[in-house]
Amino acid sequence: MAKAGKKKSAGKKTSAARKKASSRGSTNKPKNAFYAQSGGVTAVINASACGVIETARKHKSKIGKVYAGRNGIIGALTEDLIDTSKESTKAIAALRHTPAGAFGSCRYKLKSLEENRAEYERLIEVFEAHDIGYFFYNGGGDSADTCLKVSQLSETMGYPIQAIHVPKTVDNDLPVTDNCPGFGSVAKYIAVSIREAGFDVASMATTSTKVFVMEVMGRHAGWIAAAGGLAAEKAGDAPQIILFPELTFEREKFLKRVDQVVKKHGFCAIVVSEGIRNPDGKFVADAGTKDAFGHTQLGGVAPVIAQMIKDELGYKYHWAVADYLQRSARHIASKVDVEQAYAVGKAAVQFALQGHNAVMPAIERKAHKPYRWGVGMADLNKVANVEKKMPRGFVTKDGFAITEKCRRYLQPLVKGEDYPPYKEGLPQYVELKNVAAKKKLRRFDVKV
Amino acid sequence: MAKAGKKKSAGKKTSAARKKASSRGSTNKPKNAFYAQSGGVTAVINASACGVIETARKHKSKIGKVYAGRNGIIGALTEDLIDTSKESTKAIAALRHTPAGAFGSCRYKLKSLEENRAEYERLIEVFEAHDIGYFFYNGGGDSADTCLKVSQLSETMGYPIQAIHVPKTVDNDLPVTDNCPGFGSVAKYIAVSIREAGFDVASMATTSTKVFVMEVMGRHAGWIAAAGGLAAEKAGDAPQIILFPELTFEREKFLKRVDQVVKKHGFCAIVVSEGIRNPDGKFVADAGTKDAFGHTQLGGVAPVIAQMIKDELGYKYHWAVADYLQRSARHIASKVDVEQAYAVGKAAVQFALQGHNAVMPAIERKAHKPYRWGVGMADLNKVANVEKKMPRGFVTKDGFAITEKCRRYLQPLVKGEDYPPYKEGLPQYVELKNVAAKKKLRRFDVKV
Numbered sequence A, B: 001m002a003k004a005g006k007k008k009s010a011g012k013k014t015s016a017a018r019k020k021a022s023s024r025g026s027t028n029k030p031k032n033a034f035y036a037q038s039g040g041v042t043a044v045i046n047a048s049a050c051g052v053i054e055t056a057r058k059h060k061s062k063i064g065k066v067y068a069g070r071n072g073i074i075g076a077l078t079e080d081l082i083d084t085s086k087e088s089t090k091a092i093a094a095l096r097h098t099p100a101g102a103f104g105s106c107r108y109k110l111k112s113l114e115e116n117r118a119e120y121e122r123l124i125e126v127f128e129a130h131d132i133g134y135f136f137y138n139g140g141g142d143s144a145d146t147c148l149k150v151s152q153l154s155e156t157m158g159y160p161i162q163a164i165h166v167p168k169t170v171d172n173d174l175p176v177t178d179n180c181p182g183f184g185s186v187a188k189y190i191a192v193s194i195r196e197a198g199f200d201v202a203s204m205a206t207t208s209t210k211v212f213v214m215e216v217m218g219r220h221a222g223w224i225a226a227a228g229g230l231a232a233e234k235a236g237d238a239p240q241i242i243l244f245p246e247l248t249f250e251r252e253k254f255l256k257r258v259d260q261v262v263k264k265h266g267f268c269a270i271v272v273s274e275g276i277r278n279p280d281g282k283f284v285a286d287a288g289t290k291d292a293f294g295h296t297q298l299g300g301v302a303p304v305i306a307q308m309i310k311d312e313l314g315y316k317y318h319w320a321v322a323d324y325l326q327r328s329a330r331h332i333a334s335k336v337d338v339e340q341a342y343a344v345g346k347a348a349v350q351f352a353l354q355g356h357n358a359v360m361p362a363i364e365r366k367a368h369k370p371y372r373w374g375v376g377m378a379d380l381n382k383v384a385n386v387e388k389k390m391p392r393g394f395v396t397k398d399g400f401a402i403t404e405k406c407r408r409y410l411q412p413l414v415k416g417e418d419y420p421p422y423k424e425g426l427p428q429y430v431e432l433k434n435v436a437a438k439k440k441l442r443r444f445d446v447k448v
Helices: A002-012 A015-025 A044-055 A072-079 A087-099 A117-129 A141-151 A153-159 A183-204 A223-231 A251-264 A301-313 A326-327 A333-353 A406-414 B001-014 B015-025 B045-057 B074-076 B091-099 B117-129 B142-151 B153-155 B183-204 B225-233 B253-265 B301-313 B325-326 B335-353 B406-415
Strands: A032-039 A063-069 A082-084 A132-141 A162-167 A209-217 A241-243 A268-273 A317-319 A359-367 A372-379 B031-037 B063-069 B081-083 B132-139 B161-165 B209-218 B241-243 B268-273 B318-321 B361-368 B372-378
Touching: A002 A072, A032 A044, A032 A072, A044 A063, A044 A087, A044 A132, A044 A333, A063 A072, A063 A333, A063 B153, A072 A082, A072 A117, A087 B241, A117 A132, A117 A153, A132 A141, A132 A333, A141 A153, A141 A162, A141 B081, A162 A333, A162 A406, A162 B015, A183 A223, A183 A268, A183 A317, A183 A326, A183 A333, A183 A406, A183 B325, A209 A223, A223 A241, A223 A268, A223 A406, A223 B031, A241 A251, A241 B015, A251 A268, A251 A301, A268 B015, A268 B361, A301 A317, A326 B183, A326 B318, A333 A359, A333 A372, A333 A406, A359 B268, B031 B045, B031 B074, B045 B063, B045 B091, B045 B132, B045 B161, B045 B335, B063 B074, B063 B253, B074 B081, B074 B117, B091 B253, B091 B335, B117 B153, B132 B142, B132 B335, B142 B153, B161 B335, B183 B209, B183 B225, B183 B318, B183 B325, B209 B225, B209 B301, B225 B406, B241 B253, B253 B268, B268 B301, B268 B372, B301 B318, B335 B361, B335 B406
Parallel strands: A032 A063, A032 A132, A132 A162, A162 A359, A209 A268, A209 A317, A241 A268, B031 B063, B031 B132, B132 B161, B161 B361, B209 B268, B209 B318, B241 B268
Antiparallel strands: A063 A082, A317 B318, A359 A372, B063 B081, B361 B372
């Protein structure tokens, strides 16, 4: 009866009634936690999940169950909660070496309280029904915004909750933190891949392929493209050219450089960010290419660049688009990245236990070489909706390479290998049981 | 004087004179060897080079220097010989973990003796000038043909030489040998990559990307595409669909299956061979796509397939084209592949020392599980110009997956990891000094 009553009245409770109900519930029983993954996944976001869950399990007197949202915040809204206590110690430990989002991620940003009050009411309803007092949200800039809004629920709606953001993004564009978990592994993948492909094209260049173009992620920020530059340790090494999204693509200047490089080194390996734009501001990838039916072809920028080189300079080319391969490549993850991803998950729980709200664990760099780092605390207000751009001083004057300053920043982030276990030649990634917690509330639909 | 005389007359020597000159030269001084890399390079062709050179170095009383052709057979024709004796033991050992062709490869097929006698005369001239009695050619089907032609020089032109082919091809299409060095590592890369990307798209599918398409090499044979199937160990695992070049692409049937898979499993991961064709025999990749200038766009098949799914089924997609990344990915090479690549290089030298000519070391499978293999000897006549197709029984009846028989064949080839050494987070691949041997002959131009 109490449950049924709750179902019906939850949406209409006053702040005062909620505080009372909440304090009534908070006897000795520890509050449960909610954890969810948000936005594009990475090779190490599950390592953060592992850090959160393992640390929470060590503090059972303070944190009850960890419920994971199935597909991020959507799981909270739809009351689709995964009871992680059903997973074995071994399965949770295996998250550390498993790429992508074990609980499902989502691309869904909460609107403001004014715009969609019903969603916030629903979140509180779900949190209350499952006695959730901790909210851990694992994502990038947009997710930090969602987390910040949730952190304000105590104030705005009178529901006591501590919301901690766990940083994750391959784009490396979160502010305050020195770098973002997820980026180091993409960086390593890109640097390793262009080095290997560079060796390949160098072998073939005399009689065949002279130009290799590799497209990488990063629509707005060139951090991932910059990482390709780590592969070039001396003159002539691949990649000889990097195209950054921060700089306008200058066709003639670029083609001239390609020609110079081929003439000097015999081949040219190019890393190009998916986000480069022509002087008119349009993406180079949308260079008017149409398919047989006249539809605009949603192609990559790599084939466009490659074809341009063929048309203008006549060089035989190959091109690659790594796409999801780059961000899911747990097999070549950076050890530093895995450790940091785990550490921010762990720190998030520790911050919660210390009573913090609206904060985010941030990586602090203590020394470049040998690299030393720690985890500090960032105010979520300073993180949400702020994009960290790559400094212009990280790109050489001519715009085609990274500077020593950039290299000094990037190098530590790709350090160390952290190989997953293999069986019969293939990496063994865990698939959780993902048992749903029993629903207690009415259905709530989310338009995705 | 003798040298000058040789220069002028070499092309005109009779068979008899050549035999005499040759026997005069063959006193106690061991003959030198020629080694070259041909065709598309692989993650492990240098492991074969390592096998050849290390083994030759152990038999200095029988084999003098190993000269490597700079850019394959072209190095022999242009007398651009690399003196591998200038390389340290350490550098040669490092070839074992270095991808691509350390001496440069080429796409160049010798014409028949009737069509281009001048080239054969030139080869003999170079071999004679550098006292070369052993010819090791490391390549695929076309290269086997070149090697066979060289092996016949004793008979056709009276120049005593032993030519041994060292098998290499990511396409896995050489006959007689159970598999080809180079293939196992691509296979591992593809299986690992589609497994990882499969985890990624599964995480995103509820609110975002539902379909992922990965294009792989193999214009004629589906061995590489088939390798993607290793990642799918149980129902619903990625990849749920494989498109093989041996089977005609049936658009409607394919789209129907994609829809079924998405509806059943929430997402669909597809491995597509670059070589799939429409019922009219045209490559699906050349589906009439034109760029802004009306040129046919040399795009990949992955974007075409992805766009088709979007247009017909409306699913959000991502696609990747691994291209050179797949065949140069030494960082995730198969241990079995590396061992076999080394073993065929070693065996080639041993066969030469035993007096063989016109043969090729072939991998022999002795048992599936646990996998046991050895190196046998194949008659080059049976190898050159014969393409091994994938048996129809390796593909399921519906044409979208591999059979258990195929899995049993493929599984051992991706077994084991053989990581290269890393420094500062990046693999350390060797670049040889590649010192040219002194030229003794007139210039000879090769049109490439």
